[in-house]
Each structure stands twice: as C-alpha cells, then as structure tokens.
Amino acid sequence: MILTGPAIAAAVAAGEIAIDPFEPARLSPNAYDWRLGETLRICASDLDAAAPTPFAEVGIPAGGLVLQPDVLYLGVTLERTGSERYAQMLNGDRTTGALGIWVHVSAPLGHAGHAIRWTLEIRAARPVRVYPGMTFGKLVFLQTFGAPASYQQHGLKYTATDGIDISRLYEEIPGGGA
C-alpha cells in the first residue's frame, strides 16, 4: 500500500521517514515532489559493465543546461531521503515526462534502509533545457510485508551516498575494475 501525502507528513514528524530539506508544500496526494540537484555527470563514451564509467562533471547553470538525446546523464536529487520502515519508489512526474525526460533507467526502487541523495539516470527524447532545483519527480513510500531487512545491514554498495555515484557493477564482474 502507498502512503498518502498526510501519511508521509505524519511519518516525517514521527521520524520514520527522513526528507532533507523537507517542505510540506511539496507533499502531493500520495507522493513527495522532489527536485533536481545542481550537478550532472555526462557519460558520452562507450561503456562496459566490467569497468568504471568515464564521465565529465558539470554544474547546471542558473540559466539552465540543454540535455541532448543519446547521451547518458547522471544527476542527483536535491533532497536526501531515507526510511528504515518503508520502501521507496522514485519516478518522474507527468510534467517531466511530457518534456521527454526519463529520470531513471528502469530502476525506481529504493530499498528500506536507504538514506541517500538519489543518483538519477537521465535521458532526453529531444533536446531539452533543465534548471537546477526544478521540481523533477515524485517519490512514493510503500508499506512492507514480512520481517524487515535494512539496506544498511546488507553491506551493499550505495548505502549512504551523498552525491552522484557511477555504477559499481564492475566490482561484481570477474576481472572487472580495469
């Protein structure tokens, strides 16, 4: 089951959900409307799952930055969010989608125990100008079923990320990391 906006507010007040910074006006009927951070990593080369991804990091100027199709951008949410109790799903909103922007590449789930600024995987269908701090998507919170398990106890890769993380899949592939 998905938390309503008032239920998210109550969970923030009770300390069961952390959203920082938290602005009550960004609560929508069943989500929190998160914002795009100020930095992008541009990945425009050939990639290999067994090797770290080369990238160039740029700030998004106040006047905006034009995203180009066929380039992979890694961005970051302005907010850090976390919950030991609820799982999270991050998606774009319909306004972003109507601009032809994907905010993740088929990986929306945040496991219970995440406490992160989310790395975004941004792709544009057409050239489109984006701005730092713009409202970019919705974050929903899901009740869980069964005994809890926290991401923090799993020894997983991105437990407390505070910026943009490139993929660390190469750590899992034999001979990777070259």
Next chain:
Amino acid sequence: MILTGPEITTAVRDGRLRIAPFESGQVNPNSYNVRLGPTLLTYTEPVIDAHRPNPTTTTDIGPEGYVLQPGELYLGHTLEEVGSDTFVPLLFGRSSVGRLGLFVEITAPIGDIGFHGQWTLMLNPVRPLRVYPGMKIGQIMFFVSVGPVDLYAGKYQAALGPQPSGYWRDQAGTGAVA
C-alpha cells in the same frame, strides 16, 4: 505492500513464490536480483509489425561479453524462472545497471499472478554497452494483492529464453491477420 527480503526467502521455502535457481545471496531488503541469461534475440526486419510474427535472429553472449548498440532492441531473458500464484511480481533494472544507461524493460514492469517462467528482458542502451552472461541485471519485487485470484493463463506461460512479442497472435484470433 511490498515484500521484505526475509519474506521473499520464507515464501520461496513455503512455495508461495518460485525462484529457480534460488541463491540467498541475491536477496535484497525488498527485492531479488536476477541474472542475465546467455541468449539475445533481435528483430531482423527494418520495421517491426505489431500485427505479424516478426523474424528474429539469436545471439549467444560469450564469456567475453557482447556490446549492445543504441537504437537496437535486444530481447534477453533472466537465468531464473520466477513466478507466484500469490503475489504480484514487478521487474525493474538494478540501479547499477541503470547507471550504465541500460533499460531492462520498456514500460512493462508488472507481471501476472500465476505466470511462471524466465522473464523476457527488453534491453535498450543509451550508449554502447558491453554486457556479460550471468551478470546481475534486474530486480524482481513482489506485492501483496487484494481480491480473489484468477491465475495467468496467457501466451508466454512457462517461457524459456527470450520471447518476441506475441501481439500478432491476439490479432489472429480476431481474424485481422491470417
């Protein structure tokens, strides 16, 4: 409600879920990591026709990996057979794979209660990307359902290997295509 990792493990043990092969090391706080199978299908005609069977060619991913090209659609598959007569499965990419710019499904994350088999992956990279057989590529999560269950009995039941679109079969039933 979304199942926790411990509940996924319990449900595999008591039969409410089937994941084969099952490795406890692939359980996350709210999902299970599935691996990329060795077979890829690509459509060979320049235009895919929704109303007709589309010829395909098969590629085996060797241990040295295989480079996926942007602009091409690859149908892959999970190594695991996954299904449940109780819970609703959703398949997404892993964030580590999203950060490599690889779409693992195309607007179709939701599975059916009662489907059992290998899941077809719809692979489309933003940048050229080398992938490897057996790499952990996606995550399947499970949701508690509400209401009486009418089990899946559709055209992809018991799938092994990647399945091309069977839309034409539904059309054939209406007499639109011989």
